[in-house]
Amino acid sequence: MSFFQDRSARLILIGLAAFLGGLCGFTLGVQSPAAQVSEPIGEFPLPHHVPRQPGGISLRFAMVHDVLHERFARHGKAYYEERNRRARQAIEKEPRSAGRKPSAKYFAAIDDLGVGLDHLGQDDEAVHILRDKLRQQQALRYQGRDLYTTYANLGTFLIHGNFARARNGDPEARRRLREGIALVQKAIEVNPDAHFGRETWQVVTAEFLDAAIDHPDILLDYDLVGDRLRDYVDPSQAGSIHDRREWAFYAPTRVTGDERYENRQEWENARLLRDYITRVGSEHGWREALHRGQTSVVPFDEPSLGIVGMWRLGGGANPHFALALGEIMLRVGQRYIAWCAYERAARLAGRFWPNRRLQEEFTAHCRRRQTVIEEHLAPEEGATLRPRFEAELDYGQHYQQAYEQYEAERIAAGTPLDDPHFYDAFHRQHEPIASPSGPSETYAAARQQVSLVRALPHAVLGAGLLAFVVACGLRLLTRRAPLAPQASGHVEPRTGSAGGRHTLSG
């Protein structure tokens, strides 16, 4: 009798196979994501809540959400006209004599007048008065940080006033545009930490748009920080922390309760946490395409804050800013905000570049990105995105209109701009416009553990599979083996006669 024909032997072999399969399955199961259990240990701020400088401002996603929906107060035309009138009065009142140092108020009034003119679209006059201010300061031997606002404002006015003409091929305007960029760079040199690094991103933006004058198609390849537009980004795989496991380990011990980090020592202790911030920009080919400017990856909060600052405190909505915010938010997994950024960018496509093809391709890119985001959301959530966006934007724009109208009425009523209660009545009538920070601003830290119970299904499947394969194999072998004679003696031998059957009996 063959070994395989013994039932007990077969069952022992199958049992061994089941054990071996179960062991393999269990080993695989323990390593599978299903077996990784996380035990919540608390909620902590995200690494980008640690500012770049002690006491500096740190990014909140609500800030990005709010600029995209215009949820912030903006001064109107009436405000700047009135302030310009007062600034001119202050400048005229200043007693002037050769060699006499003007008061700080005098130079501040020139800055106010220049900024006011810039807001009203009178950049050439703004440039003229700031050039005059620079000459006066240089004559008085002002140096370094004392020249900061002059460099920054003059550079900005030159950029604003000459960009459109430079793009249309005016070489003199192009020269002044580059002079403006160089002046803002000088402003950064003399005061590197001013305005949470916003000026750095102003230079990056201006250099990017300057490069686009020569090669407009760069606008369809990259956003202004160097994120590639043609690459697929899976928002479900992205997050604002680039190494979550390590962050979960460090966060409970390093993050303090004071998110403002006014205390330098606390900030020093926490600043290494910024290494965990997801980095963006300067993606493949960017360095070769731009030849200058920002050519390294940066923590995502830096360009985000820069753009938010330029949007709020500068010229407002801009398709290049909206696109860059969309690309950045997509890369840190903020799907809802990214979707809104693309929606806003697409709605601003007419201001992207004066070229119909570029505008159409830009809009198509925004729509493609939105489709990718929607694919990662529940269908019912995707359907609510546009109505929500429209309601939010409408709310923000109405707030800004009401704010400007209120300013105009108060000014017409003779209320001075420096009245500390100028806006009191407005704030009594309106809710605070800034969105409160939500759950996306916290990190739910958890301790990782392996659940052996969750590996059992893998073990059962492994055991079953291998046992079944072995059982089938044994069955095949048994079939091929010759059948052994039965031990009882009741053998029925075949005879040579056809169909004959003989029974051997006692």
Place this chain on the structure above:
Amino acid sequence: MRPVLTALLTLVTGLVLLVPGARACLNDSDLRTREREFKSDYLDKSRTQPTGSSPDSVSPRPSNGLPLAMTGFGAAFLIGAAVIGARNRTPPPPA
């Protein structure tokens, strides 16, 4: 011809006016107040309410479907293997 040229010129002028340079760093007497308000609007801890996406979390939610299916298939294979292994080969019927 002239109306066409006029229309084109208007369109180009309109587009040029519509496309602004990215406006940015303006330093005036209002800036400090604005930055202070900006900071307090967002860093004030008393203001919390859902905004944006869900929090960054490390806990993947386990799904029940797959483990159940794996266990079910595994058990079925085990039973099948036991039945096959336990069955003896029957001799062919006598001719």
